Amino acid sequence: MKFFNLCLAMMVAVVASCQPPKTATKHHYISFKSAQEFQSFLNRKIDKYPLISAHRGGPMAGYPENAIETFENATLYNPVIIEFDVALSKDSALVIMHDDNLDRTSTGKGPINNYTYEELQKLTLKDNGGKVTTFKIPTLEQVLTWGKNKVLFTIDIKKGVPYEKIIATVRKTKSENNSIIITYNANQAAKVHQLAPDLMISATVKNAEDLKRLNDMGVPNDKIIAFVGVSEPDKELYQLLNEKGISTILGTMGNLDRSAKANLPQNIFQRLVANGADVLSTDELALAGKQLDDYRARHQLKFKNLIVK
DSSP, X not given: OHHHHHHHHHHHHHHHHTSOOTTTTSOEEEOOSSHHHHHHHHTTOSOOOOEEEEGGGOXXXXXXXXXXXXXXXXXXXXXXXEEEEEEEOTTOOEEEOSSSXXXXXXXXXXXXXXXXXXXXXXXXXXXXXXXXXXXXXXXXXXXXXXXXXXXXXEEEEOTTOOXXXXXXXXXXXXXXXXXXXXXXXXXXXXXXXXXXXXXXXXXXXXXXXXXXXXXXXXXXXXXXXXXXXXXXXXXXXXXXXXXXXXXXXXXXXXXXXXXXHHTGGXXXXXXXXXTTOSEEEXXXXXXXXXXXXXXXXHTTOOOTTEXXX
């Protein structure tokens, strides 16, 4: 009997260990009533509340990158910014895909721009382990429609995709209150600002000269969220940007993510936020989410735009 009870206890422990983390029980949604309220948050006019940006939507086992189902799953772990990638199909549909070729993340083969949208819908997505799922390649309009009053977006645009088409879809879906357009240099940022002066722009700012170049090209501070790179910058840069009312994104995907996993007692994600990062763009959604939950609780940080259900 004792042996049976011991075996039963072990089975229960194994089953329990397979369950999602305790934080993954309810959806954590973010909702801003207006574009002005959204931008006030990014302009640091509302109390700081550090967020996670789920790189490529937060893929994990059974959940491919850049899939709506993956985005929804990410909201179980934390209130999130969803970073995703937009490419063009052969017939100029805006579809969500990171790679130029379909092979790694879908059941398709070859360049994505060899396929029409109708042809792409015959394919399904694969997770990062190569497991085929039933999930389809979504369009930008589908993603933006799904995300209203749920998540914030940073929209990464693949080479050759016109900013005009992206902006038109943001307008069509009325996603101005949760969308940020990613740019990689001052010329791109200036173009996006000229096309849509009301939208928020993610721009690379690794030093004071980068910020000055953006300003000189007509991009104002109140439309910038600064991507400071994939290694921790000097605190002086954070201080400069904070003084200008500019929120910051630190990319932890890569070395910082690996360091955080290898040095769990150090709570590296918490340290990065304490040192000045407002957003952590990570591939380690569950771990970063747990550490930021603990950080927010310890500092009693509140977020009126958070909806948990």
